[in-house]
């Protein structure tokens with residue numbers, strides 16, 4: 001049998017999470033974000049659970065192609081818009097909608113506007129300073145887009161930098177900036193990512209753009225996914241392939257990074273950074289062995305991890321180890337690797353077998 005290092009993908013969870021997002025933002029259409037291969041879950045695997053999306057949103061033209069290949073005939077949004085003429089033409093061919101965030105894209109539009117269908121998404125930089133026209137230029141750009149597009153009003157859009165922290169005043173400032181910049185301008189609005197949906201209800205406008213929530217992960221530092229009514233869509237698991245009795249004073253793994261303070265039972269799990277499990281996960285990082293808490297010791301290697309089984313006399317080779325997901329929220333694991341859930345789920349490699357449930 002093949003190595004039992006698997007990512008269990010729960011389609012019902014994604015389906016329910018989408019319904020939950022809809023109930024949290026009842027007045028908004030959902031632009032469901034499936035960039036980075038549906039946050040590492042595999043777009044082709046989870047596509048069927050997103051049928052109720054109003055729009056699918058991606059970062060790249062390659063991802064847009066994948067959506068069409070899955071059979072998505074609905075609205076398709078490219079969150080970064082085209083970077084050059086060939087991407088512009090590709091988006092047209094895919095019948096996609098593009099974000100316009102920069103002067104170079106306006107130049108493309110001026111040349112090729114005639115072929116466009118569907119609305120543009122005018123992105124305004126309200127303080128994140130990544131993509132978007134400065135607030136001061138918003139009216140002028142909007143006027144030009146109105147001229148180019150006629151009756152098809154652009155969607156007015158911005159993105160939050162700090163909405164994951166409900167106590168951070170920056171988000172309210174960004175909302176205010178947006179409202180000032182767009183007051184009196186025609187067109188629907190879209191501000192909120194997952195964290196905005198959850199923490200700042202007044203940012204729920206015509207369209208919301210949920211990503212991480214769909215995959216059952218809390219977008220908010222102060223709230224657990226289960227309290228919000230979200231269920232993890234990915235559970236990452238491996239098996240114990242060895243159990244060793246290691247004497248006090250002996251060390252474990254590369255760099256001899258952990259020395260046993262006492263005689264210890266140490267399990268070896270068949271997963272490592274070659275599978276996308278983070279190399280930086282420290283001593284003490286939680287895992288589940290047969291559903292019961294245990295913790296990592298020593299460095300993560302390419303194919304294996306070491307687990308302190310002192311409290312697990314019953315553990316046997318072949319037992320299941322859960323790295324994150326059901327029973328062990330990834331939000332709890334990621335800080336141990338100085339990371340965030342987004343990075344961990346996007347990082348699971350092709351070597352991990354996906355089991356769709």
Ligand SMILES: *Cc1c(COP(=O)(O)O)cnc(C)c1O
Nearest residue numbers: 033079159193194209210211212
């Ligand atoms: C990725 C992305 C989102 C989704 O963010 P989440 O935090 O995953 O909800 C929304 N809007 C834009 C512009 C994005 O790039």
